[in-house]
Amino acid sequence: MARHSKLQLQVLSLYRSFLRAAEDKPGFLPRIRAEFRKHAQIPRADVMHIEYLLRRGQRQLEQLRDVHTKQMGVFIKTKREE
Numbered sequence: 001m002a003r004h005s006k007l008q009l010q011v012l013s014l015y016r017s018f019l020r021a022a023e024d025k026p027g028f029l030p031r032i033r034a035e036f037r038k039h040a041q042i043p044r045a046d047v048m049h050i051e052y053l054l055r056r057g058q059r060q061l062e063q064l065r066d067v068h069t070k071q072m073g074v075f076i077k078t079k080r081e082e
Contacts, residue, residue, distance in 0.1 A: 007050055014057050021064045028064070 004012070015036055022028035042049055 005044075007047065007054075008044075010054055011050070014054060014061065017061055018057070018064065021061060025064070 015032075018032045018036075019029070022032055039053055042053075044050075
């Protein structure tokens with residue numbers, strides 16, 4: 001089995017942390033899985049984008065861990081914004 005880079009290990013660790021934090025919050029798991037799958041297509045060489053997403057994910061994880069978090073908001077582009 002191939003060894004993972006340090007960046008890949010950080011992404012996997014973040015994913016596991018999200019899954020653990022969402023266990024007791026209904027409806028979060030499918031959204032988390034979909035978000036990680038969506039970004040799985042990013043090329044490994046795009047380190048800056050991956051690091052940006054890691055930092056963003058860590059901030060979102062802290063919000064998810066907050067006991068007062070009950071639901072997840074989503075921003076959606078409308079046709080006018082595109």
